[in-house]
Amino acid sequence: MVDEVGEAPWFTVCIVAFFSVSSWAAAVDDIIKNKKNSFFIIRNLAKVKNKNGMYIPPYYREEDREKLIAFMKAHNFANLVSVANNVPIATHLPFVIEERDEKLFLVSHMAKANPQWQSFGNNEPLIIFQGPHAYISPSHYEKQQNVPTWNYIAVHAYGKARIIDDPKEVWNLMERTIHRFEEKFMEQWKTLAPGYVNNMLKEIVAFEIEVTKLDGKYKLSQNKTKNEQQQIIASLGSSEDSVQKEIAEEMKKKM
Secondary structure (H helix, E strand, O other): EOOOOOOOEEHHHHHHOOHHHHHHHHHHHHHHHOOOHHHHHHHHHHHOOOOOOOOOOOHHEEEHHHHHHHHHHOOEEEEEEEEEEEEEEEEEEOOEEEOOOOEEEEEEEEEOOOHHHOOOOOOEEEEEEEEEEEOHHHHHOOOOOOOEEEEEEEEEEEEEEEEOOHHHHHHHHHHHHHHHHOOHHHHHHOOOOOHHHHHHHHHHEEEEEEEEEEEEEEEEEOOOOOOHHHHHHHHHHOOHHHHHHHHHHHHHHOO
């Protein structure tokens, strides 16, 4: 199945995504020796601007910070990824996205029994915000020689994690979380026995991540002709699937 690079097969993208700057020469040498799909791989290597982030061809990159933050707030149940002992680990968590003094912070908490929080000091974690996505049939394309792909929106955030261990700060964090997700619960929260709440808070690890980098990818058929884009929009827009309809609406914004 094709990804975001025209006719290049999906495994080409996977290969490119794992190349580091130091491996350029070796990678190209290996490509030349094997020859298979070399043109597409070399072409994609030239397009990758950031080897330490998400693979994003120029026509899919979204750099509007306010737009990315709004997307994160709308899709705030994200994947927190870090590395421990050279092994990637992930936890699915809700995040409160806050802007303070022109800085962006992601606030959340996890069970203390979850060992992932112990890895925060080893590296900058990655937080993946995933939005709508949809299968795109090649039947919408003008040329017969085409293969399927997938349209989607995703934002990757990287940053420095800080464990919050001050009881007052943890309490404040929990109240901000309540205000974000169910403000009406605040009335019940205030009636809970202090001993019960304190025991619950002892079993979690609160933290915040100061974002140092954002990667936004809006893969919405921007590399296709206007006619092809319109056909895709019409097809997804007429679907009973609300997620496909959402992709259609996002595509319209890019036309």
